[in-house]
Amino acid sequence: MKRFALAGNPNCGKTTLFNSLTGSTAHVGNWPGVTVEKKDGIYKKGSEPVAIIDLPGIYSLSPYTPEEVISRNYILEEKPDCIINVVDASNLERNLYLTTQLLEIDVPIVVALNMMDIVKKNGDSINVDKLSKAIGVPVVSISAQKDDNLDLLMEIAIKESVKKREAFTILQDKSLSHLISDCKAAFTGLDIPHPLFHAIKLIEMDELEVKDHPNLAKVVVEFKKTFNDDTFGSDLEAIIADHRYQYITEKYSVCKTHKVNNVYDYLSSSDKIDKVLTNKWAGIPIFLLILFLIFHLTFSENLFFLGGLIKFNAPSFEGSFFEGLFYTENGINSIGVILFNFLDCITSGITNLVGSWLSTSPDWVSGLICDGVLGGLFAVLSFLPQILLLFLFFSILEDTGYMARVAFILDRIFRKFGLTGRAFLPMIMGFGCSVPAMINTRTLADDKERTATIRVIPFFSCGAKLPILTAIAGGICQIFGFNNADFITYSMYVMGMLTAVVAILIMRKTTMRGEVSPFIMELPTYHMPKFKALMIHLWDKVKHFIKKAFTIILASTIAIWFLSHFSWNWQFLADEEIEKSILAGLGQLITPLFTPLGFGWQLERQFSFVFVVAAITGLIAKENVIATFGALAACIVGSTIDTSTDGADIVATVEMIRGTGITWPALIAFILFNMTTIPCFAAVATAKAELPNKKFGSTILFWLATSYFVSMMVYLVLSWWWSSFIFLAFFIILGFSIHYFNRYKDRKATLV
Ligand code: GDP
Numbered sequence: 105m106k107r108f109a110l111a112g113n114p115n116c117g118k119t120t121l122f123n124s125l126t127g128s129t130a131h132v133g134n135w136p137g138v139t140v141e142k143k144d145g146i147y148k149k150g151s152e153p154v155a156i157i158d159l160p161g162i163y164s165l166s167p168y169t170p171e172e173v174i175s176r177n178y179i180l181e182e183k184p185d186c187i188i189n190v191v192d193a194s195n196l197e198r199n200l201y202l203t204t205q206l207l208e209i210d211v212p213i214v215v216a217l218n219m220m221d222i223v224k225k226n227g228d229s230i231n232v233d234k235l236s237k238a239i240g241v242p243v244v245s246i247s248a249q250k251d252d253n254l255d256l257l258m259e260i261a262i263k264e265s266v267k268k269r270e271a272f273t274i275l276q277d278k279s280l281s282h283l284i285s286d287c288k289a290a291f292t293g294l295d296i297p298h299p300l301f302h303a304i305k306l307i308e309m310d311e312l313e314v315k316d317h318p319n320l321a322k323v324v325v326e327f328k329k330t331f332n333d334d335t336f337g338s339d340l341e342a343i344i345a346d347h348r349y350q351y352i353t354e355k356y357s358v359c360k361t362h363k364v365n366n367v368y369d370y371l372s373s374s375d376k377i378d379k380v381l382t383n384k385w386a387g388i389p390i391f392l393l394i395l396f397l398i399f400h401l402t403f404s405e406n407l408f409f410l411g412g413l414i415k416f417n418a419p420s421f422e423g424s425f426f427e428g429l430f431y432t433e434n435g436i437n438s439i440g441v442i443l444f445n446f447l448d449c450i451t452s453g454i455t456n457l458v459g460s461w462l463s464t465s466p467d468w469v470s471g472l473i474c475d476g477v478l479g480g481l482f483a484v485l486s487f488l489p490q491i492l493l494l495f496l497f498f499s500i501l502e503d504t505g506y507m508a509r510v511a512f513i514l515d516r517i518f519r520k521f522g523l524t525g526r527a528f529l530p531m532i533m534g535f536g537c538s539v540p541a542m543i544n545t546r547t548l549a550d551d552k553e554r555t556a557t558i559r560v561i562p563f564f565s566c567g568a569k570l571p572i573l574t575a576i577a578g579g580i581c582q583i584f585g586f587n588n589a590d591f592i593t594y595s596m597y598v599m600g601m602l603t604a605v606v607a608i609l610i611m612r613k614t615t616m617r618g619e620v621s622p623f624i625m626e627l628p629t630y631h632m633p634k635f636k637a638l639m640i641h642l643w644d645k646v647k648h649f650i651k652k653a654f655t656i657i658l659a660s661t662i663a664i665w666f667l668s669h670f671s672w673n674w675q676f677l678a679d680e681e682i683e684k685s686i687l688a689g690l691g692q693l694i695t696p697l698f699t700p701l702g703f704g705w706q707l708e709r710q711f712s713f714v715f716v717v718a719a720i721t722g723l724i725a726k727e728n729v730i731a732t733f734g735a736l737a738a739c740i741v742g743s744t745i746d747t748s749t750d751g752a753d754i755v756a757t758v759e760m761i762r763g764t765g766i767t768w769p770a771l772i773a774f775i776l777f778n779m780t781t782i783p784c785f786a787a788v789a790t791a792k793a794e795l796p797n798k799k800f801g802s803t804i805l806f807w808l809a810t811s812y813f814v815s816m817m818v819y820l821v822l823s824w825w826w827s828s829f830i831f832l833a834f835f836i837i838l839g840f841s842i843h844y845f846n847r848y849k850d851r852k853a854t855l856v
């Protein structure tokens with residue numbers, strides 16, 4: 105089968121094109137550096153099936169970061185049959201810079217002029233035939249987002265792929281030409297493919313090239329001594345780059361006509377928005393406000409705080425069908441809570457139905473199915489609507505281009521803590537799932553920065569941790585009489601981010617010391633998010649979630665049910681005898697360790713182990729924490745569950761909390777512990793693969809220590825306010841010691 109590679113600048117629409125051609129659902133986002141791995145799929149609509157390879161974006165063929173190397177190596181070494189060079193037509197000149205380099209490789213090329221819808225909307229136009237003649241390869245104008253002209257593009261690419269294309273360079277300057285042809289001859293003599301490309305990269309003194317051909321590099325160095333350009337001296341790389349841009353302006357730019365003034369109108373509206381959103385002072389408060397609004401719309405049971413204004417307990421409201429679903433006496437429910445309630449009606453219905461079917465079967469069968477399997481699964485499933493909603497909001501922020509702005513606003517602060525703003529983008533991906541987020545850190549050039557970022561990504565609470573937050577926040581509200589579950593959830597997210605910031609600060613001042621690399625990222629233009637793309641995104645998430653629910657989570661809840669219903673000598677136990685179970689025995693062994701965190705010894709002795717056991721099952725998949733509660737609730741509260749009320753899943757957690765006698769500060773500590781401790785199995789495996797320089801063992805230790813310390817601190821401070829002084833003193837002393845130790849070390853280093 106033929107293979108066509110998609111190459112182009114970051115954010116020019118390669119992945120969108122890839123998804124359209126192959127029917128895949130790869131992640132598309134409006135910021136540079138979304139794709140960090142090559143992906144392949146198959147295009148089936150043409151005369152023959154063709155494999156399409158989506159590559160990470162590159163500005164040039166001289167790579168700086170690990171993901172850029174992937175693209176260069178693929179193009180040079182895997183010999184695709186054709187390169188489809190995706191070009192953002194609304195940004196023509198800059199995008200064609202890469203094109204001039206691709207032309208230097210002996211491979212068929214087709215230029216896909218993408219985002220033509222934007223060009224047209226701006227009232228500009230591009231003469232495609234003229235451009236095609238100027239570049240010397242076919243040019244097809246397309247819109248990947250609107251599926252325009254994609255089949256034509258493929259048809260032309262298939263035709264081109266059977267031809268042989270000679271490499272060609274636009275670098276025509278006399279003295280350079282001689283050097284280029286000399287070097288090219290040398291590479292041809294060595295029988296190296298793409299001699300012209302290698303010759304020019306060597307002349308640019310490209311790092312990879314110099315390393316591979318040290319002898320030839322010496323020749324170039326000799327030549328450089330004889331070379332002297334008026335502006336750039338003997339900096340050949342700069343001279344070549346300058347030639348390329350001059351050529352583009354002269355020969356290619358003339359193919360584009362601008363509608364008079366329009367460009368400036370367009371720019372200014374985007375600039376106006378940016379003036380507010382990226383304002384030095386307002387930027388961060390706006391970001392925090394947007395975050396809070398998102399959490400409010402997803403979790404609040406008192407939307408826009410209308411509860412105090414409208415009397416929802418008036419007789420006209422009471423007892424209506426909508427009560428509970430859309431509003432309670434506290435106020436109106438947010439979209440997230442309405443969806444949650446709705447799904448909950450369905451799942452409790454199913455549980456009751458199955459329960460009545462099984463009423464005549466043996467105890468252990470109905471127990472395993474109703475409490476073990478359904479209790480566990482539904483406890484997790486009921487949070488799916490809120491996970492999706494949160495995910496949808498984040499996707500919208502990402503797709504419009506706002507998240508890239510946030511990275512810029514945060515750069516100023518991040519820099520003080522030893523990171524670039526670029527690191528914020530994988531972190532925000534962490535809100536969805538740590539696995540792709542950790543992979544995305546490949547866009548960070550510096551190894552120490554990368555390690556530090558991978559370590560804190562789990563602190564950005566992922567979708568699977570959300571049930572823990574929501575269920576426990578709901579429980580706290582019901583039992584201890586707080587009113588704003590959304591506020592608790594929001595604070596937990598913020599607390600996770602704060603932990604990340606402090607952890608990074610400490611790491612970058614101690615074990616991961618180093619300069620912060622400069623932050624250069626192009627700001628993407630604002631886009632209207634595409635409905636279909638958002639839905640594909642969400643559907644992907646649903647599939648992933650369902651698959652996980654019926655594999656890992658199902659298996660874990662069944663295992664938990666067995667361990668909690670059998671004693672050490674394999675005797676079946678009734679629900680009330682749970683403290684004799686294997687699970688209780690194992691759990692009680694380590695429970696004392698968690699006494700400083702509030703969920704250890706101080707709990708009711710026979711149930712004290714449930715929190716620890718739940719946290720441990722969470723290491724397999726974080727949804728297990730709540731699934732475990734669901735599966736154990738029946739044993740712990742037994743017949744005291746009042747099934748007449750709606751929301752049996754929340755009830756499970758609530759009754760469990762009551763049964764164990766845990767305090768609310770300890771519950772907060774429990775949430776934080778789960779949020780910051782070792783992440784799930786999949787994330788741990790990813791961290792192991794992505795962490796540079798064997799930092800894996802220390803990273804596991806780091807997660808354990810951080811989660812223990814943070815939850816202990818929060819538990820103690822919330823329980824006894826004066827203990828905050830102890831921690832304050834601790835941090836001050838820590839700060840001073842690090843500062844003076846580093847100063848001492850630096851002085852010693854300068855003396856030597
Ligand atoms: P990549 O980094 O090259 O893979 O680019 P993506 O495929 O992730 O797309 C970047 C952004 O451009 C996303 O917000 C897309 O929705 C948007 N986009 C892609 N193609 C088009 C297009 O043809 N027209 C418009 N208006 N937007 C597009």
Ligand code: MG
Pocket residue numbers: 118119120131132138139161
């Ligand atoms: Mg991409």
